[in-house]
Amino acid sequence: MISSITLRVNYSETDQMGVVYHANYLIWFDRARTELMRETGLTYKELEQQGVYLAVSEVRVRYRAAARYDDLVQVRCWVRELASRRVTFGYAVERAGTGELLATGQTSLVSLTHQHTLTRLPAHVVDLLKPIPDPVDL
Amino acid sequence: MISSITLRVNYSETDQMGVVYHANYLIWFDRARTELMRETGLTYKELEQQGVYLAVSEVRVRYRAAARYDDLVQVRCWVRELASRRVTFGYAVERAGTGELLATGQTSLVSLTHQHTLTRLPAHVVDLLKPIPDPVDL
Amino acid sequence: MISSITLRVNYSETDQMGVVYHANYLIWFDRARTELMRETGLTYKELEQQGVYLAVSEVRVRYRAAARYDDLVQVRCWVRELASRRVTFGYAVERAGTGELLATGQTSLVSLTHQHTLTRLPAHVVDLLKPIPDPVDL
Amino acid sequence: MISSITLRVNYSETDQMGVVYHANYLIWFDRARTELMRETGLTYKELEQQGVYLAVSEVRVRYRAAARYDDLVQVRCWVRELASRRVTFGYAVERAGTGELLATGQTSLVSLTHQHTLTRLPAHVVDLLKPIPDPVDL
DSSP states (O other): OOEEEEEEOOGGGBOTTSSBOTTHHHHHHHHHHHHHHHHHTOOHHHHHHTTOEEEEEEEEEEEOSOOOTTOEEEEEEEEEEEOSSEEEEEEEEEETTTOOEEEEEEEEEEEEOTTSOBOOOOHHHHHHOOOOOOSSOO | OOEEEEEEOOGGGBOTTSSBOTTHHHHHHHHHHHHHHHHHTOOHHHHHHTTOEEEEEEEEEEEOSOOOTTOEEEEEEEEEEEOSSEEEEEEEEEETTTOOEEEEEEEEEEEEOTTSOBOOOOHHHHHHOOOOOOSSOO | OOEEEEEEOOGGGBOTTSSBOTTHHHHHHHHHHHHHHHHHTOOHHHHHHTTOEEEEEEEEEEEOSOOOTTOEEEEEEEEEEEOSSEEEEEEEEEETTTOOEEEEEEEEEEEEOTTSOBOOOOHHHHHHOOOOOOSSOO | OOEEEEEEOOGGGBOTTSSBOTTHHHHHHHHHHHHHHHHHTOOHHHHHHTTOEEEEEEEEEEEOSOOOTTOEEEEEEEEEEEOSSEEEEEEEEEETTTOOEEEEEEEEEEEEOTTSOBOOOOHHHHHHOOOOOOSSOO
């Protein structure tokens, strides 16, 4: 499964170079990941209510072209890898309309208890997070 | 007591107009308020550990001149008003060096329990938060 | 005209109190204001391309109930007041579904040239920004 | 040269997991990089005034332990690699006092003209940015 969200670049996301400040892409990744989980049938909110927290343990982003104010941007998200206590998501950020690739990236998240100790991903979560081959080079 | 912090404008705080995006001033206010409380002898962190939460209930800001990238900015903070369940802080943002007034504002915070219900400010907190006359017009 | 956007609260917008950090409402206001302008037929992006910049000169927010992670939130926006060099927008933030009022506010913006000096709002902009009575108490 | 900044975690940087939201580390990296450049004798602000823009082209972060509200955090920054049109900075985020390693990372920046086309780093900039061996594993 590949999930996709479309978002409009807001003024608050730009910097004085006239482009989207790079840290905002991590927030876009988060929003896309949240929707991917929702589409699998389990929201991240429910997961926390079940006592399972996913904390970001690693991030990589490659910025390829600038997103600008008022651009419509599409963020695709998928599961790259799944281990017993860790899941890695991949992302592709594209300009809506043209499909121009703006950025790619990945984030790894580890499964934590409410006390912030590592724990196995629950079986029903593992069943939902099916890794697929990357649709674009990261 | 008037507390003061000095901060350097970071690139992430600018927008494509080449100035500090207006929402960031609320974060500067928060940082100044945190230091004011620390200087009274009670950190906000300790207050939360005692089960008292201060939630922002009202904000007002007047923007007078733009702060820019790499500017050194001074934020002064003081207690304006104190009631049994509410405290109002005042703020003045000035360019360090010249003293040019960039913004003024105020935030009111209400006292909440961990369950997010209104509660009286503890007596030892009231004793520390002494209102003073505004040093600048807000 | 009253414009309305619906947004999903992202994890990045929460704080350790488990609610949306208060400064984020200003960003929501910005997003709602941008869509209001787009619906009038003139995007803010085009306005900047015509050499007119709108800078926030005053903000007021009253926080009434907390927005939480993954909530769907509706932000309504309208023009409150219009003067030759200044326009004031009003906002109401409500929980989608229940309509519970979460916050209200207003922002005033002044018209600037590219050199950041005050200027009159162009006639074609004034024609589009029609003030209406507040639909809710601010 | 290794530059170091110390910062206090603000409430705005926390999320509902009670830790610093991961995207904020990129902002801390930016602040540390800015100070490193200032210490070499050339501020990034001056570089932009000379028509040279550094845009982030790649980011990697490994999160090792959580930073929390009101923590004092030290961010060290150094130059890892230097090429004709690209410079890579390394970062180590540590809890002040204990020295506990919270995160490591790197960002690569490419040199752009005002028109956002790739350009060589000016010779006087290359002279200032001396790569050193990593003081910690990234």
